[in-house]
Structures are given as C-alpha cells and as structure tokens.
Amino acid sequence: xxxxxxxxxxxxxxxxxxxxxxxxxxxxxxxxxxxxxxxxxxxxxxxxxxxxxxxxxxxxxxxxxxxxxxxxxxxxxxxxxxxxxxxxxxxxxxxxxxxxxxxxxxxxxxxxxxxx
Numbered sequence: 001x002x003x004x005x006x007x008x009x010x011x012x013x014x015x016x017x018x019x020x021x022x023x024x025x026x027x028x029x030x031x032x033x034x035x036x037x038x039x040x041x042x043x044x045x046x047x048x049x050x051x052x053x054x055x056x057x058x059x060x061x062x063x064x065x066x067x068x069x070x071x072x073x074x075x076x077x078x079x080x081x082x083x084x085x086x087x088x089x090x091x092x093x094x095x096x097x098x099x100x101x102x103x104x105x106x107x108x109x110x111x112x113x114x115x116x
Contacts, residue, residue, distance in 0.1 A: 032056065039064050048074075 022038040029049070036047040043066050048059030054077030061070035073081035078099035085092040093105040 048072075051076075 022040055022042065024038070025036045027034045027036075032049045032051045034047065034049050037045045039045045041064060043064060044062055046059060046061045048055065049057040051057075055074035056076065057074065059070075059072040059074065060068060061072070063069050067086075069086050071084040072079070073083065073096075079096040080098065081096060083092075083094040083096065085094065090106055090108040093107060095102040095104075
C-alpha cells in the first residue's frame with residue numbers, strides 16, 4: 001500500500017510539471033500581432049511582433065533565468081539593422097541591411113558601457 005501511495009505521488013508531480021501553460025501567447029497591437037514564447041519553467045523565452053505573417057520590429061530573446069541574450073530587428077520578415085548577442089565574453093554586434101550581413105563587431109566584456 002505504501003508503494004502505491006508513493007507511485008501516485010510521483011505520477012501526480014510529473015503531471016503537475018507538464019500541466020503548466022507554456023503555450024505561446026498572441027496579442028493584437030494595432031496592425032501587428034505580439035507573440036510571446038515561454039520556457040518550460042514559465043519564463044519568457046522570446047517575444048516580438050508579426051505583421052502580415054512576417055517577423056517585424058524588435059525581437060528579444062532571454063535565457064531560462066530571464067536575462068536578455070539577444071536583441072534582433074526585422075522588417076517584412078528580413079533581418080535589418082543592428083542585432084546584439086550577449087555572450088559570457090562580451091557582446092556581438094551584427095549589422096544587416098535587407099537580410100544581408102554587413103558587419104560583425106565584438107565588444108569585449110571590459111569595454112561594455114554601463115547601462116540601466
């Protein structure tokens with residue numbers, strides 16, 4: 001009987017872990033749709049906008065703890081502007097024009113500017 005009770009508790013905990021609502025959320029904002037994707041732990045993974053079913057505007061990606069790790073920009077589904085990718089060693093600055101890679105710069109950790 002004791003083994004059955006332990007089994008039921010373990011199965012219940014397993015199903016509780018999977019029952020979290022981590023499905024993407026979609027919110028209409030003017031003529032765009034804001035989408036937010038989540039990690040299994042419930043934290044935000046990625047959020048950004050679609051317009052006419054194409055990525056548009058700024059997209060932000062976070063690690064599992066909520067720390068920002070990427071900032072990307074799109075226009076009509078194409079990569080544009082400056083992208084920033086945070087790594088343990090510093091920041092990668094990647095520049096795109098009309099989906100074409102123009103330049104990549106690496107900013108070492110010791111040269112990063114203080115930010116709020």
